[in-house]
Amino acid sequence: DARVTQTPRHKVTEMGQEVTMRCQPILGHNTVFWYRQTMMQGLELLAYFRNRAPLDDSGMPKDRFSAEMPDATLATLKIQPSEPRDSAVYFCASGLGTGVDEKLFFGSGTQLSVL
Amino acid sequence: SQQGEEDPQALSIQEGENATMNCSYKTSINNLQWYRQNSGRGLVHLILIRSNEREKHSGRLRVTLDTSKKSSSLLITASRAADTASYFCATDDNQGGKLIFGQGTELSVKP
Numbered sequence: 001d002a003r004v005t006q007t008p009r010h011k012v013t014e015m016g017q018e019v020t021m022r023c024q025p026i027l028g029h030n031t032v033f034w035y036r037q038t039m040m041q042g043l044e045l046l047a048y049f050r051n052r053a054p055l056d057d058s059g060m061p062k063d064r065f066s067a068e069m070p071d072a073t074l075a076t077l078k079i080q081p082s083e084p085r086d087s088a089v090y091f092c093a094s095g096l097g098t099g100v101d102e103k104l105f106f107g108s109g110t111q112l113s114v115l
Numbered sequence: 116s117q118q119g120e121e122d123p124q125a126l127s128i129q130e131g132e133n134a135t136m137n138c139s140y141k142t143s144i145n146n147l148q149w150y151r152q153n154s155g156r157g158l159v160h161l162i163l164i165r166s167n168e169r170e171k172h173s174g175r176l177r178v179t180l181d182t183s184k185k186s187s188s189l190l191i192t193a194s195r196a197a198d199t200a201s202y203f204c205a206t207d208d209n210q211g212g213k214l215i216f217g218q219g220t221e222l223s224v225k226p
Contacts, residue, residue, distance in 0.1 A: 004157070033214070043158075043203065043216040056213060091157055100145045100207070101165065104214060106157030 002026045006092050006107035014115050018080040021110045023092030024073055030097035032075045033104060034060075034067055037089045046090075049075065050097055082114045120217050121204060127223040134191040136220040138204030139184075145207050147180055147187050148214070152201045161189075161202075196226045 005024040013019055025032050033048040047057035052069040060067065064083070069075045079086055089111050093104040122137045138147070146165045150158040164171045164180045164187065171178045177190040191198055201219045208215065 035216070042218040045213065045215060048213060093158075101163060102207075102214075103148060103160040103163055104150075104158075106150075106159070108157050 002105075004092055004094050004105050004107035006090075006110050008110055009108065010111045010113075012113045012115065013082055015083055016081040017114075018078065019082045019086075019112060019114075021077045021090050021092075021112070023075040023077070023094075023107060025075065025092070025094030026105055027073070028096070029094035029105070030072070031095040031102065032069060033093040033095070034075070034077050035091045035093065037091060037109070038087075043091075046077070079112075082112075084114045087112055087114050121202070121220045123220060124218070125221045125223070127225065128194055130194060130196055130224055130226050132194055132224075134194050134198070134222055134224070136189045136202050136222070138187045138189070138217055140187075140204075140206045140217075141185065142206075142208075144182075147178075148205045149176075149178060149187075149189050150203045150205060150216070152203065152219070154200075158203065191222075194222075194224045196224050198222060199224045 007022045031050045034046040036044045046060040047067040049069050066078045089109045091106050091109045093106045095102045095104045120139050128134055146163050148163045149161045151161050152158045162173045162178050164178050175192045180187045201221045203216045203219045205214045205216045
């Protein structure tokens with residue numbers, strides 16, 4: 001059963017530490033999205049890629065966040081240095097890359113707590 | 116920035132009743148999608164309606180779209196306790212591919 005895999009599922013860290021979240025998109029999907037979910041802001045789009053190229057990362061704080069796709073099977077989201085306000089659930093989603101009418105498949109998320 | 120806004124924020128009903136959730140959006144779209152999220156899990160795609168469609172059905176789900184009012188509704192008929200979840204609408208940015216989600220409606224179905 002094809003699914004998006006995210007690791008780790010939970011991460012607790014101290015302020016100032018580097019955090020790396022990983023995502024394995026569904027094989028054959030060529031779009032990858034990173035979303036952040038909080039009670040206050042809901043689901044915010046941080047960045048998305050098509051064919052490993054970043055298309056839009058305007059939702060991401062550039063000074064501390066970075067997103068990359070080293071290869072087609074791995075997407076990473078890094079926060080350096082982390083801050084308590086970064087505490088949230090981070091979701092990765094992938095899609096076939098059809099553009100119009102594309103539906104997304106979500107991972108189970110990484111729950112991040114920055115103390 | 117938020118594109119879709121759901122209404123109500125929370126809805127509590129008895130099993131067997133129908134649940135209706137509404138979504139309003141701001142700019143023109145190619146399609147509108149509804150997703151479901153169970154507590155502690157990722158979102159799951161439910162249904163997609165294109166901008167040139169007015170109504171679509173899938174099992175117990177019925178979605179309507181009114182592009183003149185920039186609004187959509189999701190109706191779940193004969194609800195079950197297992198339908199308890201948060202429901203989100205999502206719209207594209209009319210440039211293809213980028214989905215923006217609303218704040219969601221939290222549905223509770225009591226047995």
